[in-house]
Amino acid sequence: MSLIDDLLELNLVERQLRGLQSRVHSAEAYHRAQTRQMTELEQRSEELQTRRKQRQVSIHGHETDAKSIDERLEKLRNDLNTASTTRQYSTVLEEMNTLKSSRSSVDDLILTEMSEIETIDQDLSELEESMKERTTVLESAATELEERKAEIADRVASLQAEREVKAAVLPESTVEIFERCADDFDGDAMAPIEEIDKKRREYCCGSCNLNLPFNVVVQLLGATDSITQCENCLRILYVTPEMKAETVSK
Numbered sequence: 366m367s368l369i370d371d372l373l374e375l376n377l378v379e380r381q382l383r384g385l386q387s388r389v390h391s392a393e394a395y396h397r398a399q400t401r402q403m404t405e406l407e408q409r410s411e412e413l414q415t416r417r418k419q420r421q422v423s424i425h426g427h428e429t430d431a432k433s434i435d436e437r438l439e440k441l442r443n444d445l446n447t448a449s450t451t452r453q454y455s456t457v458l459e460e461m462n463t464l465k466s467s468r469s470s471v472d473d474l475i476l477t478e479m480s481e482i483e484t485i486d487q488d489l490s491e492l493e494e495s496m497k498e499r500t501t502v503l504e505s506a507a508t509e510l511e512e513r514k515a516e517i518a519d520r521v522a523s524l525q526a527e528r529e530v531k532a533a534v535l536p537e538s539t540v541e542i543f544e545r546c547a548d549d550f551d552g553d554a555m556a557p558i559e560e561i562d563k564k565r566r567e568y569c570c571g572s573c574n575l576n577l578p579f580n581v582v583v584q585l586l587g588a589t590d591s592i593t594q595c596e597n598c599l600r601i602l603y604v605t606p607e608m609k610a611e612t613v614s615k
């Protein structure tokens with residue numbers, strides 16, 4: 366068998382393998398997208414939890430302030446009862462009024478923080494709901510991915526073994542070129558030469574339609590131990606059996 370025949374066989378296996386793996390690729394992409402969305406939800410949840418904690422710390426601070434104001438007020442109430450002069454009485458009363466106004470500001474602050482926490486809790490519970498839904502979707506995506514992988518596992522293993530056998534008979538440098546083309550063109554590494562006009566000796570690359578000089582065609586018809594890549598699309602060119610038969614019978 367010629368080098369090109371060996372390459373065509375390798376290409377056949379390569380395409381089957383990639384065809385099988387593409388079935389897993391869509392499941393992988395779906396699973397990846399679901400995982401990313403889940404991560405985003407988790408991050409958002411963490412952010413909200415942090416903000417909630419900050420609010421609680423702030424409330425705690427205000428409560429401490431409120432407590433010390435209350436203690437001072439309690440003391441002032443006693444002072445008021447024991448005030449011996451009008452002047453003393455009014456001084457104490459004045460401080461009490463100032464403190465009461467501060468106390469009410471602190472209460473307002475606490476209420477604001479508490480309503481913020483309420484909003485956060487609402488967001489958190491909505492988030493939790495979305496995460497629950499997302500978990501179900503993610504789990505089924507993971508199951509589907511595993512199933513797809515399992516479905517093709519045996520066939521992939523046997524094709525991989527077959528590919529190794531097919532590649533082993535080829536020179537290493539040829540396999541390298543082939544693999545590069547296969548990666549670039551999703552397994553479509555080879556391009557047949559197509560006849561445009563036999564009389565005019567016009568031929569082109571069957572993949573990208575680049576016109577090929579006749580001497581390239583002659584070279585390919587004769588050569589059995591070298592490869593020629595299309596100058597434009599870089600695929601490995603080959604002569605189809607039909608074209609070869611026609612040329613030989615001429």
Ligand SMILES: [Zn+2]
Nearest residue numbers: 570573595598
């Ligand atoms: Zn081409």
